[in-house]
Amino acid sequence: MNNVNVLFRRRIGIPDYEVITFQNIDKVLENTAKTIPFENLCIIENRTAEITNESLTSKILEQNEGGICYELNAILNLFLIENNFNTTLIRCVVYDPLKQQWSPTGNTHVANLITHNGQDYLVDTGFGANLPLKPVPLNGERVESSNGEFRAVREESEHGDYILYMKLNRKDKDWEKGYAFNSAKRFTKISDLNEVQKIIIEHPESAFNKKPVMTKLTDKGNMSLTASSFTEWVDGIMKKEKIKEKRFSEIRKEYFNL
Incomplete structure (x- = not known):
């Protein structure tokens, strides 16, 4: 096993000998959500670094910090690839149900798309407390976890061809929009995330550059x-x-x- 695989398992409490498959990825997502916090302290404390495989590994797996979406889903992406998953990163635009508008920072939410048996699934461990905790198929099928109900619906918008809807256990009576994304536009390299980080750090309406x-x-x-x-x-x-x-x-x- 190489470094990310060993360190990630150690961080979230999964033994080295346990084979990670699509059937037990729920355990990976739950353990990650309960172990690695969503947090923006590096931005607030002005100590961000260029995003590379090495910097993500150092920050999250060696220094035991957390991160925001582009860090958490990127380190998950590296771990899944090392465990033989067919996965890529995508950019998404978050919807604000209170203001009833799409995020002014644009497509700065980052998530994973996994392809399994010819079907694409949304996998996200970087959406704060709004995590599906299970792969969400891109066929509109509803999935349910301890955190609520989720579905990814093919729906054209100015921001792509799919929208994630959610009904969180603690607060939602009806389905709410989570974010939109273009399933055809995928990252080819981790370094592409530096553009996202730059926007989050500098944009005047970013939710993560003002307070912890x-x-x-x-x-x-x-x-x-x-x-x-x-x-x-x-x-x-x-x-x-x-x-x-x-x-x-x-x-x-x-x-x-x-």
Whole structure:
């Protein structure tokens, strides 16, 4: 086994001897979501680096940090390729249901597309607390996980030919748009992600270049941390705590190991 495979398994708690197949990829996605936090601290603390296989491995698997979508799905991509999956990265445009508009930063969300037995599946471990935790087939079929219901529908928009819809357990009564993507436009190399990172760092309307945010799924729900609040969802019940700088640092270390 090479470095990424060994280190990724060690980080998310999957033994070296366990063969990763399409049938048990759910375990990989759940373990990843509960182990590696979605977080933007490198951007906030002005310590981002050029995205390469080596820098991703160092940050997420050796220094045990988290990342945002283009980092989390990229390291997952490397791991899946090493375990003989046919997978590529795609760029997506996130939908804001509160403002009822597509993200002004454009196609800066990054996810994976896996091809298995002639069928394409969306696989995403970088969408904050909105993770499917299972491969979502690009045929409109609904999949259900501990986090909710998800489906990828072929639907033309200004941003592509598919839209991911979701109905999250903790808050959604109806289907909500997650993001749109073009299934035909795929990354050919990890270095292409540097364009995405540049937009996220510099765009005036980027959601990730102003204040810290951390999210991680748990066995009973999820937890999110910002500079002013700590929110936990446990068995569908929300608990929110207003915090200040000292408490932020304590929670960051205790709950997110950052």
